[in-house]
Amino acid sequence: MSAPFPSANALSPSSGRFIEGVHHFPVRIYFEDTDAGGIVYHANYLRYMERARSDMLRLLGIDQRASIETGEGVYAVTRVEIEYRAPAKLDDDLIVVSRMERVSGATVTIAQQVMRGEVLLTEAAVTVAFITPEGRPKRQPRAWVEIYKSITNGEPVLS
Amino acid sequence: MSAPFPSANALSPSSGRFIEGVHHFPVRIYFEDTDAGGIVYHANYLRYMERARSDMLRLLGIDQRASIETGEGVYAVTRVEIEYRAPAKLDDDLIVVSRMERVSGATVTIAQQVMRGEVLLTEAAVTVAFITPEGRPKRQPRAWVEIYKSITNGEPVLS
């Protein structure tokens, strides 16, 4: 019998895309995300922003899991400034928009916005630093820095 | 200039599909999902299973948020039996496979499996009951029960 429905193999998780150097990543809101106030719990937006950053690295060919497992290092968040303008609710479909703002030897600052359609819900600047497994600051792999700089310079991303 | 990249409008969050009456839902593992043991924290599989059940209802045209907001009622989990066979790790792509097993007036039992490719990671039977906003058991909307029964009878799902 020919399969009348798409194969499960065709299913893949939410994945973002670079559009003219800016990363777009979709998120849907489930019960786990909300609180008794009826809206998304404020700390959870940091989770969506981290998902978007991880997806961005993955699209750029950077393997965070391998970097941890080989002892190379891992990114740690060092600073967040976040403004909450309007709340997300159960079943909302959101887009996290991420722009690389500043790249130094050891840190990257990313500007991130959570949008529901044209409505800006939350806006943040997030700085991450590369650290050793023991937690000491460390220069990022040079190849990664080159990739980040080419994005901030507006070069096209192959993905 | 014509847009060389897909529009952000084309982006949508992870969504599942019914394949011959069985619901398949993709999940990717992020840092938030893991713990210091290096694997996914055990309680989080219940979150993935709830996401899959919510997606299943959404595909069936059932609007949980409206049901809460109008005071109609909400599903509450009443029983879970879950076996953990193998751990998921950072960056894994998983599929949650869900089958409606039993439908009564007030409850539904769903068999759910979390798979990584062909490998079964976690297996559960989850029973949910419909309750009023005050927490009292209540019969599910008749139309919903009809939909569930048609699925358990193997009738095709329009989605």
Place this chain on the structure above:
Amino acid sequence: MSAPFPSANALSPSSGRFIEGVHHFPVRIYFEDTDAGGIVYHANYLRYMERARSDMLRLLGIDQRASIETGEGVYAVTRVEIEYRAPAKLDDDLIVVSRMERVSGATVTIAQQVMRGEVLLTEAAVTVAFITPEGRPKRQPRAWVEIYKSITNGEPVLS
């Protein structure tokens, strides 16, 4: 029979204290708090800070649950600036130190620090606004504002 062990009734959850107008709240780190990097997931510090603010209100005699249930209103976080200086790890005992910084008609800004002994791990300024159940800004109950102002003025807290 004489009870050889303390009664379960004597057990109570973590609770904070005001010490000279500054609120101190203890937190222990469990597996759920950590991630595959071996340290506490960055978004979770916002949870500890919210626990501390809720405990502070409770000690001041303010009942957030009643305020939601009667439709009076609820606090929503509108802005966070947070710096991560050193990571917390599994089994750590932390103290969240909270100071009321600014009180206006509709908002309160609280300075919060997460300490492990004498070591400052994380430092934040958190602004919350009072909103209606529909999400519109609203003046805080006058009695609450009086309480907050007496604390920021250094008056002793009865707790």
Place this chain on the structure above:
Amino acid sequence: MSAPFPSANALSPSSGRFIEGVHHFPVRIYFEDTDAGGIVYHANYLRYMERARSDMLRLLGIDQRASIETGEGVYAVTRVEIEYRAPAKLDDDLIVVSRMERVSGATVTIAQQVMRGEVLLTEAAVTVAFITPEGRPKRQPRAWVEIYKSITNGEPVLS
């Protein structure tokens, strides 16, 4: 100047106690624990039960963090059966009651109940297995098994 308030050093996080071989652990419910249904999100009870088990090990002198850091091994949950009887809500004070039920070379089964006063909210049987850092099953340290057996035999716990 004599300190009019208790020292911050006197503050410590929630900690449980053994009462006649049964472990009791207090939990308070915060916004992070609830969902848009107005009650505690079902997966979170597994977090409270894990906190209680970790506290139980700590009281017994077992150091899970050292066991991970030295590569000795870590407990992984292999099976949970849980029934939800009544919901917890914001600000509730709960007690997690834990009894060691069965101890084998590689696994332990613990019966756990979440109580609000005299009301049973949730009841579970949780089985954990000791595994290597690579995820392979491994016998538990012999000294730990001896401790567990003495508890299940009703011997007094020094804590």
